[in-house]
Amino acid sequence: MCVKVAGRQEKKKKRRRRKMESEDSQRLHSAASLKAFLLKSSTESRLNLYDHLTGLLLKVMDERPPNVVDVIEDMSRDVKRAALEQQSSLRELPEISAAELLAEQQLSLFSRPEDADQDDELMETPLPNVSELAFYLEQAGVGLGREETHRIFLALKQLVESQGLLRCRLWGKVLGTESSYIVAESEYREGEEEEEPSFDEEEPDAEDTEMDPLPQSIYKPPPEVPKEALGTGANKYVYYVCKEPGLPWVKLPSVSPAQITAARQIRKFFTGRLDNPVVSYPPFPGNEANYLRAQIARISAGTQVSPQGFFQAGEEEGDEEDTSPPDSYEANPDFEGLPVAEMVETLSSWVHHVQHILQQGRCTWVNMAVKPEEDSNEEAEADEKEEEPDEPEPEVGPPLLTPLSQDAELFNTPPWTSKVSSTLTSQHAVAVLRSNLWPGSCAYACRKKFENIYVGWGLKYVGGNYSPPVPPPPQKDYPSGPEITEALDPSLEEEQMLKEALEEEQAAQEELEDSGDEAEEDDD
Structure with a gap:
């Protein structure tokens, strides 16, 4: 029985201790928030209440005037005036805002121009x-x-x-x-013409001209x-x-x-x-x-x-047979x-x-399939061997x-x-x-x-999240073929068979040449 009573008392003490700690933390938090509020500076005088009260209390403790409660307002005004006098009386002028500039x-x-005539308007x-x-x-x-x-x-x-x-x-x-x-x-x-931008081509340097010329690309863009x-x-x-x-x-x-x-x-x-x-x-x-x-x-x-x-x-004045819209x-x-x-x-x-x-x-x-006259005359011989492309269907x-x-x-x-x-x-x-x-x-x-x-915003509706186009696959450096493709070295047996085949072919060719020479002698 005594053990139970002692346990209850211990629990009550813990609860009381937690409650006191909670009240202390709340008190500290409220004190900190109050001090932060007192330290907030004024937008007009740039002073805060915490420094003002501190200066006022120091002034009261130093002077100790009689009937302090009656003169506290005057002392507060003196403290505030002294704090303002310490600040610079010259303030920087604000820069011109964007609204004023606009x-x-x-x-x-x-x-309105002075020479503007009302009849013209x-x-x-x-x-x-x-x-x-x-x-x-x-x-x-x-x-x-x-x-x-x-x-x-x-x-x-x-x-x-x-x-x-x-x-x-x-x-x-x-x-x-x-x-x-x-x-x-x-x-x-x-008669209104557009001024097209002109791009000046850079002339090659003298050092570049002395070097071997680089190979020219045969690619022709569309x-x-x-x-x-x-x-x-x-x-x-x-x-x-x-x-x-x-x-x-x-x-x-x-x-x-x-x-x-x-x-x-x-x-x-x-x-x-x-x-x-x-x-x-x-x-x-x-x-x-x-x-x-x-x-x-x-x-x-x-x-x-x-x-x-x-x-x-x-x-529109034009060909009567023109059926285009x-x-x-x-x-x-x-x-x-x-x-x-x-x-x-x-x-x-x-x-x-x-x-x-x-x-x-x-x-x-x-x-775009029709070539200009100058290009067609120069490339007429080259185009003879090529087949004429199909005429594109007009869009x-x-x-x-x-x-x-x-x-x-x-x-x-x-x-x-x-x-x-x-x-x-x-x-x-x-x-x-x-x-x-x-x-x-x-x-x-x-x-x-x-x-x-x-x-x-100048953008068209695309129906969902935009996915940029995928780049095309990289082009091949050279065409793959038997002429340039590296092959494995033949074995000794393969080399011997190839050598025998070449010797037989050469012997057969010599026999044909000898028989041809004999036939020519008989004709003579």
Whole structure:
């Protein structure tokens, strides 16, 4: 019995000891947290309460004034004033922030030239009605915001005045990791030529010419697909980009079929620097400016749509026997508009008004099997022995003004999603169309008005995780054959048999020669 009582008392002591240790640890933790709170500096005076109370208590202990509780506020004020006087009265001015720097750059957008005439502003202008575009895009649930849209409108006005453009519209905004691109689309002007970059070939050094020449490779790369002329196909429009409204506009170069083909095989985020090299596999022929131009061409060809009947095929002067689909269109003056409910219910009420880009990287197919006249004359003798290759079958894409209902599904995903902007006020709603293959591309239509815009990362939907293409197997150094393949040394028996066979063959040949000589003597 005594043992049980002693055990219970021992357990009670352990519990009491644990409780006291827990209370002590909580007390220490609360004291540490309280001290950390007291050591927190003020954002205005850069002082903390812990140092202030310490200085105040030291002042009280040194002076020991009567009625301390009555003068404690004045002493606290004196301690705080002395601490502030110890700090430097001169403060470093903060550097110019990015917002202030951008405001200085955009100041020119809001300045009106003194020689501007009010009558000229009332005339028809190539500028789009960006305020109206922002209103409808806001109804559709997309856009850039009213403030940024207004600044972009002023930037487009500056671009039109500086470049003398005949037509200009806001194509969209391509996002980047460091900065984004605001893209403006303008029509090609006749006589406008592109400045192609020239690369100076390095002359060989004198020491290299004295050495034995290196063997020349006989490999001939496949012929390069020619670029489409300015104003046609993928180069029908000219594009300008800028990082922010107020910064200078940069004209993008024209796009080549090789760049479009390579852009289809890679996925790269944009950095915001046009001169940045594109490191990828397969290698991309150009820098980020060329890659951006290739993606703009691909997005425009796949997502630029309009209501059925708004455009009609243009009349082209040419051969009457030409049965190729028309590659131009013009506005239909008799278009009366389509009901919003009809444009939402069926995709047949929307059509593509930008040419489809073929697998060749062009909008119009070109026969690469036909050689130029100069090359055909020089290689005529060499081609006589070779068989003529089969004539390739021309590639034909969907014609212009093809309904969206004929677009194919990819990765079990419908290519388009349509909806009405508001179901509560349907009489004032607009039809909204979004692309699922190019996320960020959107179009709206309301009565006789429509517009397309793109705001995204410039990447196509691939249906899942992206897997880069596998490099091809390495080429062989030389063809394998019996002439160069190393063989095993023959045995002694094999050498003896081979020697006997050669001797028999030589003896038979000598007998034939002797019999031939005797026959000639008999004839004589």
